[in-house]
Amino acid sequence: MDSLVPLMNGFAAALTPTHIALCFLGVLLGQIVGVLPGIGPAAAIALLLPITFGMDATGAIIMFAGIYYGSQYGGTLTSVLISVPGESSTVMTAIDGYQMALQGRAGVALGIAAIGSFIAGTIGTIGLILIAPPLAKMALAFGPPEYFSLVLLGLMALAAVGGSLLKGLTAGIAGLALGTMGIDPQVGVPRYDFGQVWLLDGIEFIVLTVALFGLGEVLGGCNAGVARPVAKVTNVLPSRAEWRQSRMPILRGSVIGFIIGVLPATGATIASFVAYIVEKKLAKDPSRFGKGAIEGVAGPEASNNAAAAGAMVPMLSLGVPGSGTTAVILGALIMFGVRPGPEMFTTNADLVWALIASMLIGNLLLLIMNLPLAGFFAKLLLVPYSWLYPPILALCIAGVYSQSNSVEDAWLVVGFGALGWLMKRYDWPMPPMILGLVLSPLFETSLRQSLTLSLGDPMIFVVRPLSATLLACAGLALVVPIGMMLWRRLRGGRA
């Protein structure tokens, strides 16, 4: 009940006209970017960063969070209507959702997805209210060694979540290395400036994020210029029988999604996958799955929305992002002068609780928007990407230039944009690189402070129980995927 008073204060802050408008704008933009091909929530937030630079941090973060969970709704539309998941977390929805659309039940699939997402988003946010503050309180005991181990855990977990652990680690370390450019934070020595004055500030988070997620996505998607035929959306309200079939999958999906979302770097994609498998296992007739079973839409949709709320738990309480998009939001928090981590609940309580309250409001806005407007959002799918990417490219250049009136930053966007395109093309994960750049200063400062405390003895990271636990978790994040890969190879070899 300790959370009730700050939550009420959060509602008071979130229910101001400006913040309601920003929350609405965020969920609307999230819905749109979830629908549109070639631009995801991370890219949308990256593109909006320069525009929000002068805004108050609370309003901007409310809008960014709205984009994040709003995009989970938007991704469903493409999965159901054209069998192309707008987000990776809606891949499982496409299996039965598209079959429902082929049977003329696209409206019901979208309706149950919207209702399920609302229930799951609300349950997930309540879970966030219950878990994040005590977790943050516990983490207030963190000193420099614990911070070092925590950053290591965040990087390991995010690197391990992609297709290739080796590529994830390489990208993460590249980000950490780029983060050391500029003036050394402790002794003031310039590093890796290559004789260029403009590099003394290092590479800005916003430049790398816009380059990789903005220009990189544009270059990766510009070949796909033609829109696909879209199924018609009619009658979005489910019947009583359909609701009875869906309510337990929604509740199960909410719980599964939230728990998986809380674990660092597992995220909504794995949550929706697990929810689908669980529903199929529990079904009386599993053969209906893949042929338009409404439970195959309700479960995964609930789980990916609950996971989006769950991913906020490690980000807000520990400063470790649970997904690529929360990594970008984390960078945005730092850009606004907020230090993410356990002390956020005390030093920036107004912002955190306004954000949490806005998530409850945003979920309601999404439900209200989605039931009557699903058909309208479906029309966005008719816009070919060839009309969309030139303005996105222009926004990338204008946004980064406007940040510090620096044409050199615009050049960096072109260079890193080319790198982002190649990384996307050859399946190299980009979030670890962003996270590496964002967390590099904290990583270096905490390492140097820890070793100063211990007079150069690295055992300080192992003898402190919290730090040792975090290091063990980081080790597990590295060892488990390798073990699973070896196990799969071994089984494949025997089969």
Added chain:
Amino acid sequence: MSRRIGWGDLGLSLTFAALGLVWVLGAAELPRWNRETPGPGFLPLVFGVLLLGFALLAAAQAVFAPIVPAEDQGGVRKPLLVLFVAALAVTALETAGFVVTMFLMLLALYALVERKPPFASLLAAAAVTGALHVIFAVLLSVPLPLGPFGG
């Protein structure tokens, strides 16, 4: 029998390896240890060595055990063309001014790269340029480069 090589992965791995090498060489010029604590060159050296090591491992994987892409990656001509137009726009930004550069870049992308109808391309380029000008120059008061025409 010829071995398939993952050329894309190899190129990216070698790029990251080169970055690692630059970091290792750069760290050599910085103090790495001051009394009991790491100096400004310590972590860059660690990052450089790790980056070099992991990137070379990834390069070896691209040569000896390449991962076949799950889906067709599409051609490279259009992305390269878009990248070239973007690079031209950045080059011209401070000389030609924001409005002129953005308008020409958008027009080139719509009319030349995407082969959209000329009138629609003109209209879209003008509308997007106008919207960007309003957002950045008017609403956010960003001093965008004016160029010889004051725009």
